[in-house]
Amino acid sequence: MSPIRASHYALLALMPALIAACSEPxxxxxxxxxxxEFVNLASSQGGRLEKLDVARGQQVAADAPLFVLESADETAGVQQAARQLSAAEAQLADIRVGKRPQEIDVTRAQLVQAEANARKAALQLTRDEGQLRIGGIAQAQLDESRAQAEATAAQVRQLRSQLAVDALPSRSEQIRAQSAQVDAARAALAQAQWRLDQKTVAAPAAGLVYDTLFRRGEWVAAGNAVVRMLPxxxxxxxxxxxxxxxxxxxxxxxxxxxxxxxxxxxxxxxxxxxxxxxxxxxxxxxxxxxxxxxxxxxxxxxxxxxxxxxxxxxxxxxxx
Structure with a gap:
């Protein structure tokens, strides 16, 4: 066998090894x-998709607005809770202040009038007692005068007691009870505001908007993802x-x-x-x-x- 042919056969024999060596990684x-690891962004509240601020393939920054659901009911709930809180706070302030000076003045005027009526009734009772002794009036008229005197005297005692109560501060139990009402109203407002805030969803971090799963005007159930992001x-x-x-x-x-x-x-x-x-x-x-x-x-x-x-x-x- 010639040397050239021998070298040719040797090369052919090595070809499988060379091919295997080239194919090995x-x-x-x-x-x-x-x-x-996709982030599916949804709202905890359901509603109609009112606004979609992003599109597929868009890069967004952290806290960028993504979508908004209709929120008429939640907005009304916040307004109602805010008014209830204002009413509870005003009532608490009124309890802490007590009676206003104008209200006390009205009670004093009523007391002056009651005292005048009591004096008048007492004088009438004295005259009727004298008239009864000389036979000028009947016993029934004297009984009526005595009842009138007792009624006017009782009214005077009532108004004096009312003035004394008005001068006292409110009871601590009333203040604590109304303070609890204020706290409850404040918590209700925070809850209503949280529900309203859930209707607007922003990007938790910067990233790629990989896909949008709803179109504007479609109803989105609570918890359904609207935007899929890839940070x-x-x-x-x-x-x-x-x-x-x-x-x-x-x-x-x-x-x-x-x-x-x-x-x-x-x-x-x-x-x-x-x-x-x-x-x-x-x-x-x-x-x-x-x-x-x-x-x-x-x-x-x-x-x-x-x-x-x-x-x-x-x-x-x-x-x-």
């Missing part, structure tokens, strides 16, 4: 995919490593994410390592099936690099 390089810190990569490698990886280990169309690799760090194998053989472990065991690992890029990645995107992970 580089060491510490694994296939994975991007996943997003950059919720973007992660998932990849799988053999059981012989997982022991050498710890949380915090740096890695590089490569993807088709990416201008540059994206740096990330391991945040989670699964404690369970993704594949369990149906029989006892052997050297052959142990090689089939893989463990899932998650890593997260920095929030600045996360927008360069998309959920579902296949990537290549290179451990550092």
């Amino acid at each position: 580089a060491r510490d390089t694994y296939q994975g995919y991007i996943e997003g 950059p810190e919720n973007v992660k990569v998932r990849f799988f490593v053999p059981q012989g490698v997982v022991g050498s990886i710890a949380p915090g280990r740096a890695l590089t994410i490569r993807c088709d169309g990416c201008e540059a690799p994206v740096d990330a760090r391991v945040t989670f390592i699964s404690n369970e194998a993704e594949f369990t053989p149906p029989v006892i472990y052997s050297n052959e099936n142990r090689a089939k065991l893989v463990f899932m690992i998650e890593a997260r890029p920095t929030p600045a690099d996360a927008p360069r990645l998309r959920p579902g995107q296949p990537v290549e992970v290179v451990l550092k």
